[in-house]
């Protein structure tokens with residue numbers, strides 16, 4: 001059922017059609033909104049969406065790859081593919097989300113891929129709603145979930161000591177590579193400070209599940225987390 | 237550059253002079269000699285050279301030109317890696333980090349003169365010495381076995397040609413033949429190592445010799461990740477593995493390499509391939525340096541300095557430090573603390589409180605990975621575990637696969653952290 005709608009939709013795209021009617025045909029956007037929660041710890045979409053760990057996703061359909069703005073640093077491979085003319089369409093996004101590394105081997109997107117075709121269709125249907133036409137972005141709140149942990153403003157305001165962060169980072173570098181490489185263990189280089197701090201506190205409070213990270217974050221003080229965030233944010 | 241206050245207390249003139257000329261070392265740059273280019277030694281050499289920006293003269297003494305990691309050598313035996321992929325050279329440490337890499341054995345340490353003598357005759361002076369020589373085997377640990385028998389019954393507990401030999405012998409077993417492992421007594425390097433190896437041998441045999449049997453002779457009552465391994469063995473290799481613990485004589489074992497026999501509490505068993513992992517002690521150079529107590533070199537957890545001689549730091553498997561297992565991850569973690577402490581001493585750079593951690597991943601079968609780990613902090617008495625975790629039995633396949641993939645990421649990460 002979904003599949004035949006997809007075919008219909010793809011035909012629609014090929015014929016040059018755009019617009020809300022087709023966005024509905026893509027898949028179940030409401031379900032896609034739920035699926036997007038997995039993406040939302042890195043990507044924002046909707047009014048006010050900004051580039052964070054990942055680029056913001058408004059107008060992703062029809063956007064040239066690696067072009068979300070000067071303030072976002074892409075992998076070399078994705079930048080090159082953008083320069084070579086890769087444009088995000090249903091098909092390219094579908095392939096990318098299924099297995100990011102198959103399309104862009106050095107991508108910084110630390111996401112394993114969404115294997116289920118229906119899930120991808122639903123997710124893309126949701127994202128399509130933010131791309132109908134540039135002037136027509138729904139005036140909803142950014143969909144990035146309110147942060148995973150509520151941190152007091154004092155905690156977020158701590159200015160990290162980079163020298164201390166550099167020493168502490170040596171413990172991270174046993175697994176997370178300095179180059180930002182992303183194989184099996186996600187890259188942590190160049191994250192915005194706030195995202196880094198929130199992620200580490202989410203591990204510390206055991207809201208994020210990974211046992212090694214819970215252990216590592218569990219014994220870091222607020223200052224130490226800030227120091228690491230400050231250090232990693234500035235690495236190229 | 238900051239001054240190291242402790243070094244200059246009460247010597248106003250010297251301190252004033254030092255302010256103008258931070259190099260107070262009579263021979264120019266302070267010298268650190270590192271013995272052993274493994275998980276501990278390569279890491280400490282790289283961090284010292286990198287973080288001192290050439291202001292410390294770092295010499296790394298290591299006899300082999302290629303270091304084969306013991307970590308993932310079991311995966312090589314299982315057929316998941318080729319041997320070249322676990323070999324690493326020292327080229328980058330020399331070319332990109334300016335480390336003086338000397339391929340030779342250290343054969344003596346004169347602690348009063350602060351020199352290291354090499355087998356080739358050179359004498360290297362040091363301001364600080366780091367020993368990370370790994371392990372040697374305890375003589376007579378398994379009656380009937382000594383290093384001269386290692387071709388007939390390989391240990392494969394130092395990786396490289398021994399790993400290749402063991403794999404070849406297992407592959408050459410007759411159909412339906414029997415492989416035996418003599419597991420080591422505590423403490424030894426890589427607590428889950430022998431059991432990961434059993435898993436990988438079982439995997440190899442299911443491919444090439446499915447009716448073969450495995451006899452695991454173990455002097456220990458319990459072993460690392462036991463529930464996880466036993467669950468995995470029952471699921472992936474039913475009926476293939478038999479373990480004989482100390483209650484059935486696993487601690488009273490003798491081997492006869494010429495006859496390919498294993499004698500367990502008086503009962504003679506014929507085997508077709510046999511892996512003997514003897515009891516272990518600190519690499520011999522520690523004993524030669526006179527810094528061991530019993531089989532190991534005691535260190536303080538605040539800095540990894542020898543408790544016998546403060547000018548010597550000891551890392552990794554050779555140490556007696558407390559709760560950390562003897563692993564590559566631990567050695568790498570300890571190396572960073574030592575590098576920071578040494579830079580503090582020699583250059584007056586900031587010294588932060590020591591923190592340590594360890595995680596050991598093991599592969600039980602294709603895409604069935606498990607892990608165990610802990611975080612550690614120093615106390616006056618030892619390096620103490622402060623929190624820990626271990627994979628659970630009954631985890632789903634997706635999580636096990638993710639754990640395995642994570643181990644690949646860790647391998648790439650730690651080897652880059654060691655060799656640049």
Ligand SMILES: Cc1cc2nc3c(=O)[nH]c(=O)nc-3n(C[C@H](O)[C@H](O)[C@H](O)COP(=O)(O)OP(=O)(O)OC[C@H]3O[C@@H](n4cnc5c(N)ncnc54)[C@H](O)[C@@H]3O)c2cc1C
Nearest residue numbers: 272274275276306307342369370426552553562563564565
């Ligand atoms: C089968 C197996 C699997 C393992 N799996 C894992 C794993 O998955 N994860 C993990 O973290 N750890 C694992 N380990 C443990 C890990 O390999 C060791 O704990 C680690 O290598 C210890 O580091 P080290 O620096 O103390 O010694 P090593 O890495 O052994 O390095 C010592 C070096 O010193 C050199 N040397 C010795 N004497 C002298 C001398 N007199 N002069 C000059 N050089 C000398 C040696 O040639 C050697 O290169 C495993 C071990 C084995 C055997």
